[in-house]
Amino acid sequence: MLAPPRDETRSGSRALFVVCAATLLVLMNYTAPVAVLPETARSLGAGLTTQTWLINAITLGLAATLLVAGSLGDDFGRRRVFRIGLALLAVSTAATAVAPNAGTFIAARVVQGVAGAAILAAGLGLLGHAFHTGAGRAHATARWASMLGAGIAIGPLASAALAAVGSWRWFYVILAALAAVLALAGGPLLEESRAARAARVDVPGVLTLGAGLALLLVAVTTGRTGWLRPATLVPLALAAVLLAAFVAVQARGRAPMLDLALFRRVDFRIATLGALFTGLAALGPSTVLPTLVQRLIGVSALGAAGLAFVWAGASFVVSNQMRRLGTRVAPARQLALGFALTAVGYVTMLGYADARSWLRTIPGLLLSGAGSGLLNAALARMAVASVPADRVAMGSGANNTARYVGAALGVAASITAASSMLPDGQSAGFSAHGADAVLLLGAALAILGIVVALGSFTARSPRRS
Template identity: 80%
Template structure:
């Protein structure tokens, strides 16, 4: 197939790892990833203030956090396929422009429904940026060392965004309003969208472009229904309002698998699951969302509600966790190739579990200080997980499937995060003492930590089971 003007196919000579264009591409992708994660975590430390401003109850508050996960999980795979087909730089810039517009929508939202709709759209925009970002780096950095350096820096931006987002939101809320952070992020996204064309080289896969409409509809609807069921489950799992969307979700997921197996241009090539390293990457991403992102996203709200810490104080605790994640991921730029990513996954999950167990009892003791050691330990684990998954997402797929591989990896991560957030809020709000009819409890806070620890152990076990098959190829 001929390559259109201005588009570089994978067969073209890749950009050298150390030249100026490589540095520009790395800056653009990392800056956009930082903006995405700052947007993602913006409501975490100011959820009570945001909920009061929008008139949101407890169930609706779950959607204030989880709506962006819905947009991410439903569209990451199709965004990756669109990047491979129509050009990764093009989809990257479209994602940034949509992120700017939807973030303005969140800033001016008059009610919870409008805010949730804006957050879902932010998720769609973020999916485009994340899915093709790793693909752009894989095209730019073609040596093993160069890719390890670039993906580790990309992973460190996840930690940096999670660290800075809640802190900036809390600071601006204390000064004026939580809405100002969204306006600032929208402006930065617009600037990056306008300059991205000069910072990035276009790349695409050498195959005809075709949108997998049945795959988009079945997967997107299935994930939306699954999240609805899990979110509503806090009021009772055997109600029709929960069982009907849950059953429909299972049926649609089965239809998605059947559709992808038959179509000539699937948005997820099921043949990738024959590769053991791809299976490890996908399972590892799912458990990272469940165990690392889910409980950690809910923790700042629990600390505010149960201990009385201010929004800025809760953001500071989130900064401790995410700061540790950033430092570890950033250090792996220099040492990442010395360790097999499957070993990094296992160690990351082990540290996550250990950190959570260290924090047990903090709510009952009314002590935010008791969370600090656990936040540092679990944050370091998150840094290992992010760096390992970034390497696996690129290394576990063929060169013309890098955006699809990134999309699959991030889809699993944010599906896990959606389920983890919903499950954590459900657990924290269900174990109430006698006479308490709403809110959270100290027993519920401990149960969230135990849930996260158990899921992290399962994630470590899954990584170790496949280590022998994947470590030699990726070490």
């Protein structure tokens, strides 16, 4: 009943296929190291602190450039930015495949994050242009959101399977080839779109935001070794200064990258805060969970990837089904329900490490995965609907920036929680009590997410769905 109109199906089906395929590759790549982190670290000679960067480096590239990529896509062409992102993904992924040491791998992962930012921001912007009715956008954004879950599900499983039969490097060889093929064959299937205004680069905005977010993530990542150390405090202070400068530049600029007036709109505020808490509560703890299961219970890399598949598979199924419900469910209500399922799922898993039972995680993974699916579908829809039609890529960039900044903060907080409750005599590593602390932290953040979502019910409703 809520399939997109026929004219939108004809004009948007090719865009939907290409954008969804590229999004799948980005998310597969994003989560690939999670299940094979021990093997990757040994091969690259990475210590415990450096291992955090093996996971978080791509988040740095994503978060620092998503808003920039969205703004450039609106002004200079969304298809152009999208194709550049695919080409950059192919090259940087090939570099990770042949990386001789941890430094090279981390640098390549940062570039992969930049490429992913261009694909995600411009891709969702292309869908916002191709599907302009409420039903069409609900259909397209639900499909796009389901690719987030699918990529998270397939990435760790594929990398673990290839590592088991050969090497962790094979995953990146194959993904680089797929990205190159999609860049060459998929680009001509897309129609160019851009904002009807003079194209101009907000150079001060690009520099202050990119540098500020990069320094923030550096501080968050190094914080697990001590929050009062100069290596953490100095980048944190510089990040605060640069992000304050970014806000000042946007408030006074003639063509700002981010229109701060959008924050006066309830739907935009809820979408942005909802994305931040999705990263904090859903992505952060779930990214750390496979490593904890491996180290505390002794599950193999393939088994840990299988658990990640359960969580992300539930996310994929639920996101995909939201295309059938379409505009019948308010996005803010979806957010509240998604956060509630996430919290309940985490509480259900409490005690799994102490009992040394991976089976105890299955019900919680299904519940929290379903919650993630609701969150992804609602946020994709709100990111497009909460901004003017000529700024859809910027809306996508702002929403995904909040999501991946939240994810980086969530990963760092989860690792800190997991290693903060060690038994007497143990100076490093993780404990069963730490595993429960991660789940309780995630549940608390999800409850705060419910509060954020429900805040929209006391204000005016979103004007568009």
